[in-house]
Amino acid sequence: MEFKTTKQAAKEWGISARRVAILCEQGRIEGAVKAGKTWLLPPGASKPGDLRRKAFYTQNK
Numbered sequence: 001m002e003f004k005t006t007k008q009a010a011k012e013w014g015i016s017a018r019r020v021a022i023l024c025e026q027g028r029i030e031g032a033v034k035a036g037k038t039w040l041l042p043p044g045a046s047k048p049g050d051l052r053r054k055a056f057y058t059q060n061k
Contacts, residue, residue, distance in 0.1 A: 003033075003040035013047040023048055 004012075006020040013020070024032040024039040031042035 002043060004043060004045065006039050006041070009041050009045065009047075015047070 006017040006024070009020045010017040020029075020041075021039050023029050024034070024041070028048040029041055029045050031045060033040050
């Protein structure tokens with residue numbers, strides 16, 4: 001199984017690598033593991049919804 005780095009996920013999802021790392025730290029990306037200083041994401045990981053958006057709240061009630 002080949003993991004993705006935060007940089008690869010960031011490019012795929014259109015957000016910064018730092019934001020991906022924050023999502024990993026918050027436990028919002030299932031299966032993410034930390035190897036040293038680097039977060040590794042499983043190949044099937046999907047971008048979590050943005051909790052700051054009103055549409056996310058109304059959609060998930």
